[in-house]
Amino acid sequence: MTETYKVLLLPGDGIGPEVMRQVRKVTDWLGRKRGLGFELDEGLLGGAAYDAHGTPLPRETLDQAHAADAVLLGAVGGDRWEDLPFDKKPERGLLGIRKELGLFANLRPALVFEAMASASTLKEDVVSGLDLMIVRELTGGIYFGEPAGIEDQADGTQRGVNTLVYTTPEVDRIARVAFDLARKRDKRVCSVDKANVLQATAMWRDAVTRLGAAEYPDVALSHMYVDNAAMQLVRDPRQFDVMVTTNMFGDILSDAAAMLTGSLGMLPSASLGEPDANGQRPALYEPVHGSAPDIAGQDKANPLAAILSFAMMLRYSFDREAEAALVEHAVSDTLGGGLRTQDIMQAGMAKVSTTVMGEAVIREMDKLHNEGQ
Ligand code: NAD
Numbered sequence: 001m002t003e004t005y006k007v008l009l010l011p012g013d014g015i016g017p018e019v020m021r022q023v024r025k026v027t028d029w030l031g032r033k034r035g036l037g038f039e040l041d042e043g044l045l046g047g048a049a050y051d052a053h054g055t056p057l058p059r060e061t062l063d064q065a066h067a068a069d070a071v072l073l074g075a076v077g078g079d080r081w082e083d084l085p086f087d088k089k090p091e092r093g094l095l096g097i098r099k100e101l102g103l104f105a106n107l108r109p110a111l112v113f114e115a116m117a118s119a120s121t122l123k124e125d126v127v128s129g130l131d132l133m134i135v136r137e138l139t140g141g142i143y144f145g146e147p148a149g150i151e152d153q154a155d156g157t158q159r160g161v162n163t164l165v166y167t168t169p170e171v172d173r174i175a176r177v178a179f180d181l182a183r184k185r186d187k188r189v190c191s192v193d194k195a196n197v198l199q200a201t202a203m204w205r206d207a208v209t210r211l212g213a214a215e216y217p218d219v220a221l222s223h224m225y226v227d228n229a230a231m232q233l234v235r236d237p238r239q240f241d242v243m244v245t246t247n248m249f250g251d252i253l254s255d256a257a258a259m260l261t262g263s264l265g266m267l268p269s270a271s272l273g274e275p276d277a278n279g280q281r282p283a284l285y286e287p288v289h290g291s292a293p294d295i296a297g298q299d300k301a302n303p304l305a306a307i308l309s310f311a312m313m314l315r316y317s318f319d320r321e322a323e324a325a326l327v328e329h330a331v332s333d334t335l336g337g338g339l340r341t342q343d344i345m346q347a348g349m350a351k352v353s354t355t356v357m358g359e360a361v362i363r364e365m366d367k368l369h370n371e372g373q
Pocket of ligand 1: 094264
């Protein structure tokens with residue numbers, strides 16, 4: 001009997017619905033050619049949800065998300081909703097759903113496709129073949145630690161406070177995600193901290209070291225201070241396999257790593273929660289880019305980040321490595337064939353629309369499938 005994968009699609013706002021339409025072509029194809037059974041549900045999030053229900057995160061969307069095996073988001077936000085009160089803004093919907101699903105691990109791959117190596121701001125020979133995964137802790141650390149706030153002082157000055165807190169269970173669970181990922185890759189984890197200055201991250205380093213020795217002796221673990229990691233990312237990024245780090249360090253380093261790859265329109269991401277009794281983790285996949293209101297509705301958006309986010313879903317939620325690799329290979333071949341959306345346009349290439357790019361990926365999937373991949 002074919003397994004059925006229950007997927008909730010949340011197209012959201014701006015270019016979200018356009019790129020999501022291209023992902024549907026991929027799910028249709030996998031159903032027809034590979035016999036994968038997808039049960040696709042669609043829901044409202046962000047500005048679209050506010051327009052329909054007066055809230056960026058309706059209860060119904062949360063129920064749909066809980067009922068699904070995995071969620072794929074397009075993007076949320078736009079000028080139309082800019083002046084709404086803080087709790088009604090589209091972005092609150094995204095933060096709310098991440099919180100509700102308990103997504104504590106953010107996975108940000110930085111992958112350089114051969115055909116795109118010359119588009120990086122770094123030299124081609126530094127980034128060519130780059131395949132790095134940054135695992136960022138998403139629900140703890142200095143972004144959430146208490147006390148936090150701005151206090152007025154008696155002398156008329158102010159005092160701003162944030163607190164960096166981690167506990168052993170928090171470090172263990174994010175480190176486990178990194179070690180498990182490394183086992184499926186090159187079996188190397190680099191944990192990034194500032195253990196020489198911040199006690200909370202000295203404790204982080206000790207916890208990762210203990211866990212690695214006890215449960216993952218087959219994975220090579222190294223440690224690096226965050227300042228050095230920032231330098232190494234732009235000096236020699238290919239030295240890394242999986243990098244695991246705190247919320248704030250991950251926020252910064254993952255954006256730096258993203259730039260190595262050339263364009264926002266190419267970057268997928270995943271956020272994972274605690275596994276349930278069956279080992280299934282709540283998971284939300286989304287392109288890193290926003291709703292790009294400047295090009296929305298014009299069939300100009302690059303759909304590859306959304307398609308690659310779906311490939312991550314195939315790999316991490318459904319364990320369909322062969323199909324994930326097929327989709328990624330098809331994206332690589334499409335770029336190799338010289339097609340570019342406007343955001344990644346290069347001299348001598350053919351500029352195509354969102355729709356044409358989506359169709360081209362399907363054609364390459366067909367070819368690879370017929371060749372036996
Ligand atoms: P953005 O990522 O939407 O756009 C930045 C620039 O990159 C724009 O010029 C845009 O045209 C271009 N771009 C982005 N994605 C593209 C794609 N797939 N193909 C081609 N070009 C692409 O960021 P922004 O302009 O800072 O924000 C716009 C809106 O999106 C805001 O409301 C913001 O809050 C929201 N936002 C949402 C998310 C999310 O849903 N995860 C993330 C970031 C920003």
